[in-house]
Amino acid sequence: MSLTGPLAAPGAGTGRSGRVGLMLRGMGRTAGPVLAVVAALFVIWYAAAVWMNSQWTLDQAARADRTVTFSEIVADTLNQDRPKLPAPHQVAVELYDTVLDKPVTSRRSLVFHAWITLSATLTGFAIGTVLGMLLAVGIVHNRAMDMSVMPWAIASQTIPILAIAPMIIVVLNSVGVQGLLPKAIISAYLSFFPVVVGMVSGLRSPETQQLDLMKTYSASDGQVFWKLRLPASMPYLFASLKVAIAASLVGAIVGELPTGAVRGLGARLLSGSYYGQTVQIWSALLMAAACAAAMVGIVGLIQRVVLRRMGMER
Amino acid sequence: MRAGAAPLGLSPGWLGAFAGVAVAAVVDWRLGAVLAVWIGAWAANAVLSGLSFPGRRLVVPAIFGVTLLVLWQMTVRLYDVPGVILPAPTDIAARIAVSGDILWGDFVQTFVKGALTGYVMGCGAAVAVAILIDRSPFLQRGLLPVGNFVAALPIIGTAPILVMWFGFDWQSKAAVVVVMVFFLVLVNTVAGLADTGAMQRDLMRTYAASYWQTLWKLRLPAAMPMIFNGLKIATTLALIGAIVAEFFGSPIRGMGFRISTAVGQLALDMVWAEIAVAAVAGSAFYGAVAAIQRAVTFWHPSMRR
Numbered sequence: 284m285s286l287t288g289p290l291a292a293p294g295a296g297t298g299r300s301g302r303v304g305l306m307l308r309g310m311g312r313t314a315g316p317v318l319a320v321v322a323a324l325f326v327i328w329y330a331a332a333v334w335m336n337s338q339w340t341l342d343q344a345a346r347a348d349r350t351v352t353f354s355e356i357v358a359d360t361l362n363q364d365r366p367k368l369p370a371p372h373q374v375a376v377e378l379y380d381t382v383l384d385k386p387v388t389s390r391r392s393l394v395f396h397a398w399i400t401l402s403a404t405l406t407g408f409a410i411g412t413v414l415g416m417l418l419a420v421g422i423v424h425n426r427a428m429d430m431s432v433m434p435w436a437i438a439s440q441t442i443p444i445l446a447i448a449p450m451i452i453v454v455l456n457s458v459g460v461q462g463l464l465p466k467a468i469i470s471a472y473l474s475f476f477p478v479v480v481g482m483v484s485g486l487r488s489p490e491t492q493q494l495d496l497m498k499t500y501s502a503s504d505g506q507v508f509w510k511l512r513l514p515a516s517m518p519y520l521f522a523s524l525k526v527a528i529a530a531s532l533v534g535a536i537v538g539e540l541p542t543g544a545v546r547g548l549g550a551r552l553l554s555g556s557y558y559g560q561t562v563q564i565w566s567a568l569l570m571a572a573a574c575a576a577a578m579v580g581i582v583g584l585i586q587r588v589v590l591r592r593m594g595m596e597r
Numbered sequence: 598m599r600a601g602a603a604p605l606g607l608s609p610g611w612l613g614a615f616a617g618v619a620v621a622a623v624v625d626w627r628l629g630a631v632l633a634v635w636i637g638a639w640a641a642n643a644v645l646s647g648l649s650f651p652g653r654r655l656v657v658p659a660i661f662g663v664t665l666l667v668l669w670q671m672t673v674r675l676y677d678v679p680g681v682i683l684p685a686p687t688d689i690a691a692r693i694a695v696s697g698d699i700l701w702g703d704f705v706q707t708f709v710k711g712a713l714t715g716y717v718m719g720c721g722a723a724v725a726v727a728i729l730i731d732r733s734p735f736l737q738r739g740l741l742p743v744g745n746f747v748a749a750l751p752i753i754g755t756a757p758i759l760v761m762w763f764g765f766d767w768q769s770k771a772a773v774v775v776v777m778v779f780f781l782v783l784v785n786t787v788a789g790l791a792d793t794g795a796m797q798r799d800l801m802r803t804y805a806a807s808y809w810q811t812l813w814k815l816r817l818p819a820a821m822p823m824i825f826n827g828l829k830i831a832t833t834l835a836l837i838g839a840i841v842a843e844f845f846g847s848p849i850r851g852m853g854f855r856i857s858t859a860v861g862q863l864a865l866d867m868v869w870a871e872i873a874v875a876a877v878a879g880s881a882f883y884g885a886v887a888a889i890q891r892a893v894t895f896w897h898p899s900m901r902r
């Protein structure tokens with residue numbers, strides 16, 4: 284893959300670029316600055332909440348025909364029922380209520396909804412990864428397959444394939460397939476293409492010298508694959524797996540939108556937007572963000588362990 | 598199987614494939630016909646990819662794509678697949694021909710007003726912010742991990758919030774696009790601006806170049822490959838953001854609106870028509886940015902032929 288070639292899943296709706304990720308790994312001592320930036324974000328969030336919700340407060344006061352002081356405005360804007368922008372502590376309270384304070388089997392528990400979405404995400408991710416790796420192996424070992432399929436796999440990253448999601452859900456619904464599987468299929472095809480592209484670059488990454496050495500050992504195609512190409516592809520595979528799992532989550536969430544599903548994080552976003560429950564939207568959004576971060580983190584952890592065991596850690 | 602290495606018909610793999618088609622044709626002639634077309638086209642590609650002639654890098658994938666369309670058409674027609682499950686490519690083409698003005702209206706609403714506006718604003722803001730924080734290593738060390746983290750999140754989830762803030766029309770779609778592309782382009786620009794060697798910067802100092810001269814003549818040009826890397830990924834994100842945001846509410850036009858309502862009416866030919874338009878628009882957008890990149894970073898090793 285050339286230096287400027289994107290290694291990301293833009294067709295899937297996340298913007299993680301592999302090269303920036305590599306760059307970040309080299310940067311140490313970031314805890315202080317990151318904390319400062321996060322703190323600044325919270326300050327901005329609070330200020331924006333006061334500013335955006337103040338209109339409602341002023342309207343209410345005007346209706347009741349009384350004037351409000353600035354401190355009253357601040358107090359009110361941070362504690363409205365349906366604020367335009369909920370304050371961080373309101374979202375935190377909602378998260379506490381729906382994550383820790385409800386039984387996980389209840390429909391009001393966010394853990395329950397997150398699990399619905401995560402199960403589809405992980406199923407689809409597993410399917411997409413396995414199929415993607417198989418296709419990559421085929422592409423590397425078969426010239427006709429390489430020339431026929433590879434251009435389409437790359438081109439597919441430039442088109443918004445996420446737009447097909449509603450149709451897949453509804454069509455599968457009409458032939459009687461419901462629940463987890465349609466969402467998993469969307470997740471699978473979103474994770475499929477980044478894995479194919481990354482794995483092909485990985486399997487092609489051994490240098491001519493290394494391949495020649497295998498040849499002097501008179502290694503068979505299978506031996507070259509198992510002993511050289513597959514191990515060499517691991518760093519590339521993991522880079523695309525991180526992209527793919529984030530894409531899978533986006534797919535599962537968007538897959539919950541079109542049928543008006545009542546379960547899952549996407550359903551929480553949708554019902555929140557129907558009923559103007561902004562706090563619910565924000566808590567679902569943060570939960571989705573936490574899930575994405577956790578899954579990318581877990582893949583990263585596995586990556587570190589595997590690469591260290593293989594002696595490839597950079 | 599080493600396609601192309603052995604002459605056709607002699608290798609056991611191909612013999613097996615032909616035998617399979619024959620058996621399938623006896624069991625179900627429609628399956629046999631579909632498989633025969635598939636094997637035939639594949640054999641053609643196997644031969645062609647073994648030869649070397651100018652343009653084969655275009656011909657082979659084109660044959661593969663056309664074959665998929667033909668197989669799709671055959672399967673739908675031979676097995677009488679109902680149009681509410683999978684319309685045939687000809688049905689979709691007919692739909693595109695008939696409702697050209699609807700598709701054009703949706704394209705203008707979603708792509709030109711929503712995606713393109715948001716893309717320009719988001720990318721412009723990201724590059725501007727990256728240059729603003731360029732002189733503060735503290736802010737960079739803080740913003741780069743945060744931005745990279747945010748870029749990996751399902752930002753599309755902010756769509757319902759932004760639709761609530763900015764209304765149903767294209768402004769909210771542009772806002773979603775701004776949020777989706779901003780962090781991606783920001784981290785790529787910051788990383789790109791750091792992409793010069795100490796030797797190069799030292800050379801600029803020996804010329805007594807000022808900060809702005811160094812930025813303008815060395816560091817921005819050197820950052821261009823990475824900036825364009827982000828800009829290219831952002832093209833597709835922009836289109837996705839604009840389409841998916843319409844699922845949360847839109848005026849009665851737009852590609853996302855048309856997809857979600859046509860799916861509800863089981864008018865799948867319309868859905869596929871919109872998807873075709875989205876695919877063409879997405880590739881063209883990406884291609885346009887890639888062409889600009891080629892013009893701007895003509896000096897970069899990856900652009901050499």
